[in-house]
Amino acid sequence: MMDPTQPKVVGVSGVFTRASSGLVRQVSTRDTVYYGVMAITIAYMVFIVTAWPGYPGSSMELATLLVTIGGVLLGVVYSLFAAVYPRSGGEYVFLSRVVHPSVGFVVSFLQAFWYAFYFGLNGAFFAIYGLAPLFTVLGLQMHSSGLTSAGTWFASHNGIFVMGSVLVLFIGFMVYRGMRGFFRLQRWAGAFAMASVLVTIVVLILGSTGALHFASEFNAIAGSGAYAAVERAGASPGFSTLATFNFMVWPAFSILFSVNMVSFSGEVKNVRRGPLVGIVGSMVVTGVLMIVLMWLGRGAFGDRFLQAAPSSSKVPVPPFLNVFASILGHNPVLTIVMSLWIVFVIPFALGSNVIYSSRAMLAWGLDGVAPRPFANVSERRHTPVFAIVTLVVLAEIALAIFTYTTWVEILSGFLGFAIAFAVVCVAGIFFPFTHRATLERSPANIRIAGIPLMTICGVLAAPFIGFIAYRTAVDKALGANAHISLIVNGILIAVGFAWFYALRWYRTSRGENVDRRFKEIPIE
Amino acid sequence: MTRTRIYFASDLHASERCWLKFLAAPKFYEAETIIVGGDITGKFIVPVIAQPNGNWTIENFLGRSWRVSTRAELAQVKAQIADTGQYAFETTEAEHAHYEGNQARIDELFRQLALERVRRWVDMAEDKLAGTGVTCMVSGGNDDFYEVDEALAASGLIGNPDGTLLDLPGGLQIMGIGYGNPTPWNCPRDIPEPDLAARITALADTVGRPERTIFNLHVPPHGSGLDFAPRLDSELRMVMSGAGPQMIPVGSTAVRDAVQKYQPLLSLHGHIHESRGIRRIGQTTVANPGSEYGEGVLDGVLIEVDSRKGVRDIQLTSG
Numbered sequence: 100m101m102d103p104t105q106p107k108v109v110g111v112s113g114v115f116t117r118a119s120s121g122l123v124r125q126v127s128t129r130d131t132v133y134y135g136v137m138a139i140t141i142a143y144m145v146f147i148v149t150a151w152p153g154y155p156g157s158s159m160e161l162a163t164l165l166v167t168i169g170g171v172l173l174g175v176v177y178s179l180f181a182a183v184y185p186r187s188g189g190e191y192v193f194l195s196r197v198v199h200p201s202v203g204f205v206v207s208f209l210q211a212f213w214y215a216f217y218f219g220l221n222g223a224f225f226a227i228y229g230l231a232p233l234f235t236v237l238g239l240q241m242h243s244s245g246l247t248s249a250g251t252w253f254a255s256h257n258g259i260f261v262m263g264s265v266l267v268l269f270i271g272f273m274v275y276r277g278m279r280g281f282f283r284l285q286r287w288a289g290a291f292a293m294a295s296v297l298v299t300i301v302v303l304i305l306g307s308t309g310a311l312h313f314a315s316e317f318n319a320i321a322g323s324g325a326y327a328a329v330e331r332a333g334a335s336p337g338f339s340t341l342a343t344f345n346f347m348v349w350p351a352f353s354i355l356f357s358v359n360m361v362s363f364s365g366e367v368k369n370v371r372r373g374p375l376v377g378i379v380g381s382m383v384v385t386g387v388l389m390i391v392l393m394w395l396g397r398g399a400f401g402d403r404f405l406q407a408a409p410s411s412s413k414v415p416v417p418p419f420l421n422v423f424a425s426i427l428g429h430n431p432v433l434t435i436v437m438s439l440w441i442v443f444v445i446p447f448a449l450g451s452n453v454i455y456s457s458r459a460m461l462a463w464g465l466d467g468v469a470p471r472p473f474a475n476v477s478e479r480r481h482t483p484v485f486a487i488v489t490l491v492v493l494a495e496i497a498l499a500i501f502t503y504t505t506w507v508e509i510l511s512g513f514l515g516f517a518i519a520f521a522v523v524c525v526a527g528i529f530f531p532f533t534h535r536a537t538l539e540r541s542p543a544n545i546r547i548a549g550i551p552l553m554t555i556c557g558v559l560a561a562p563f564i565g566f567i568a569y570r571t572a573v574d575k576a577l578g579a580n581a582h583i584s585l586i587v588n589g590i591l592i593a594v595g596f597a598w599f600y601a602l603r604w605y606r607t608s609r610g611e612n613v614d615r616r617f618k619e620i621p622i623e
Numbered sequence: 624m625t626r627t628r629i630y631f632a633s634d635l636h637a638s639e640r641c642w643l644k645f646l647a648a649p650k651f652y653e654a655e656t657i658i659v660g661g662d663i664t665g666k667f668i669v670p671v672i673a674q675p676n677g678n679w680t681i682e683n684f685l686g687r688s689w690r691v692s693t694r695a696e697l698a699q700v701k702a703q704i705a706d707t708g709q710y711a712f713e714t715t716e717a718e719h720a721h722y723e724g725n726q727a728r729i730d731e732l733f734r735q736l737a738l739e740r741v742r743r744w745v746d747m748a749e750d751k752l753a754g755t756g757v758t759c760m761v762s763g764g765n766d767d768f769y770e771v772d773e774a775l776a777a778s779g780l781i782g783n784p785d786g787t788l789l790d791l792p793g794g795l796q797i798m799g800i801g802y803g804n805p806t807p808w809n810c811p812r813d814i815p816e817p818d819l820a821a822r823i824t825a826l827a828d829t830v831g832r833p834e835r836t837i838f839n840l841h842v843p844p845h846g847s848g849l850d851f852a853p854r855l856d857s858e859l860r861m862v863m864s865g866a867g868p869q870m871i872p873v874g875s876t877a878v879r880d881a882v883q884k885y886q887p888l889l890s891l892h893g894h895i896h897e898s899r900g901i902r903r904i905g906q907t908t909v910a911n912p913g914s915e916y917g918e919g920v921l922d923g924v925l926i927e928v929d930s931r932k933g934v935r936d937i938q939l940t941s942g
Binding site: 105106107108109111112113114115116117118119120121122123124125126127130131133134137182183184185192196282285286461462464465466467471474475476478481483537540541542544606609610611613615616617618619620621622623 | 640643644647648650651652662666667668669670681682683684685686687688703706707709712722726729730732733765766803806807808809810811813846847848849851852853855858859860861862863864868869871872894895896899900901902903915917918919920921925927936937938939940941942
């Protein structure tokens with residue numbers, strides 16, 4: 100038996116090591132990909148498919164494939180930045196060093212705000228896309244008006260706000276209590292969600308091969324001839340490249356968030372594992388899963404039906420992919436199982452939202468960029484209480500606005516993230532030239548035909564990210580360009596810069612030399 | 624009323640680039656006192672294996688293998704290895720085989736290479752700082768072999784506050800403890816919390832004016848927000864979540880209790896590289912500059928102390 104007091108050495112191939120604190124083994128490839136997939140929130144598939152009719156002639160699968168390719172290019176830029184600055188904790192620090200401290204802060208500020216926004220909206224999504232469909236379909240399948248009424252209530256304004264608030268407060272409390280229990284729950288929830296996705300795929304395969312018949316199951320619920328009536332109303336436009344490009348904004352809203360896995364790395368430098376595998380691997384895995392679900396969904400339900408369902412009065416259930424899969428399965432147990440990938444994944448998207456933004460706020464507080472209370476950590480729970488409470492309040496405001504007004508929609512906050520991705524992308528293009536020595540001292544110094552890989556991926560990803568950012572600003576479908584989104588992003592950017600420079604002025608007036616903070620000490 | 628400026632960094636872990644930056648810090652930051660708060664030795668030896676054809680091969684540096692064909696190129700690569708806080712070890716296939724798999728021999732090699740570098744750093748400091756009036760303090764941390772203290776003691780210029788109380792400019796004093804609470808690695812200076820508490824108490828009780836004293840305790844206070852590190856499994860692998868690594872507090876309760884009890888002017892720490900920040904515990908300003916030694920970035924804390932009003936300004940730097 101191993102003596103627990105003996106020094107423990109982490110072996111690393113090709114080098115000698117010793118017992119030294121902080122020297123950890125690389126995270127397994129399986130774990131990096133698994134948690135990257137979790138960061139992507141595959142549950143958003145539901146409203147991605149629901150948005151499809153808004154882009155006549157588009158190919159969901161091709162759009163998702165293009166987003167996966169563009170996302171991988173962006174992911175490589177992020178991964179290489181993580182290889183250069185493995186302890187930086189993401190955009191906040193590496194943009195501060197690579198571009199300018201004000202840019203690092205503004206990007207972080209923008210992201211933290213929109214994560215708080217989605218902390219609230221994901222609460223609403225839980226009721227709209229998770230509970231309401233589940234109870235409605237169960238009610239119809241089990242002939243229970245109580246369950247159907249519950250489903251209707253979950254989809255009502257008050258139902259959305261109450262259930263969203265319950266989830267926001269619950270997740271806020273779980274994160275406050277300490278991450279360990281939360282993470283344990285998340286791991287299991289993720290496993291159940293993946294199993295649920297696989298069951299859904301099996302049911303869709305049976306539907307698309309004719310072993311199960313969606314039309315007859317739908318007619319049993321909606322009335323004889325309902326399926327044909329809905330299908331007749333559906334458009335059947337020819338393929339449109341432009342519509343396909345325009346549709347990319349929807350899968351992008353999900354897939355690109357794998358770059359959040361950038362914040363882990365260690366002293367064992369191996370660029371080919373860690374974030375690179377986590378980000379790229381999870382984008383590919385999720386992209387493939389989404390494409391499979393889309394393709395099978397179209398096969399099982401029919402293109403014209405899916406195109407017409409969201410606007411048809413003959414569809415007595417929420418027009419979502421998971422709902423149609425449940426009808427196809429015609430079994431209450433299957434309905435429950437196939438709802439898990441929505442019901443289990445969305446709460447943990449909330450958790451990730453609050454963790455990312457509270458970590459950013461904690462970092463600002465500790466750095467002295469934000470008021471000191473943001474740096475407060477509960478002595479008992481070891482969590483940033485002030486930051487979490489601030490986020491819960493912001494989330495509740497966002498939830499109320501989303502529920503009771505038409506000011507914001509699903510994609511309203513995506514522009515803020517797209518701006519952040521674009522800034523990182525452009526920074527990645529120039530970094531190898533503006534910080535050549537830093538790159539050459541790092542494992543990210545990978546070149547193809549003499550050109551830095553970071554530059555190549557940045558150049559290739561920039562048009563993609565630029566297009567996504569442009570579409571989020573101009574797309575009218577489902578409020579991607581809700582006017583308030585443009586205004587709020589403008590205000591956030593202005594406030595972020597104003598905050599940064601006001602603080603800088605204040606510090607300078609006290610005799611501090613703030614310019615030195617991120618400047619490299621010249622070696623003589 | 625006088626003001627003094629102090630620059631504090633920690634966990635350089637043998638990074639030559641960080642040491643050179645540290646020596647340049649007094650001029651760059653206009654600091655009168657510069658301090659390294661422990662963990663000055665490295666964690667990796669990179670074998671550079673001479674081949675019969677006159678080339679040298681490196682199996683793993685920066686995550687990839689290298690083949691070097693000229694002496695000039697080799698010198699460049701060895702400098703790069705030193706900049707990242709690793710020790711290049713020129714050897715042969717036969718000698719490499721002698722070390723491989725034998726941790727006792729590897730530890731002895733570490734001791735030898737680490738001490739060589741510390742001695743060279745001491746020489747560099749004396750060349751650079753002699754006659755400048757800069758006060759330079761360097762101590763060992765929980766990762767450092769005890770022999771490091773002897774190498775530092777050989778310097779007439781560098782003070783080592785570990786286990787003692789030393790004077791600083793501006794009428795300040797500094798006391799240090801390089802020991803740390805137990806880690807999963809059982810490092811050279813890891814000791815149980817009660818022993819750590821006893822050592823801190825024995826030293827802190829000799830402090831006359833805590834409000835004019837800087838505590839340089841290598842490990843940060845438990846639960847201070849300056850001690851978040853990734854949770855590890857039994858294989859010393861980071862435990863992940865959908866929001867990145869799971870972070871947990873790993874600081875010392877003995878350090879926390881001491882800061883709360885004695886309320887020194889400042890309490891400066893290192894040890895946890897990923898948890899840089901500035902906090903207050905009671906009346907005490909507490910800081911951990913973090914460390915990015917492997918990237919050659921010297922993370923630090925710049926502190927302005929007023930002889931009457933105490934800490935007037937403190938900011939984190941990334942040099």
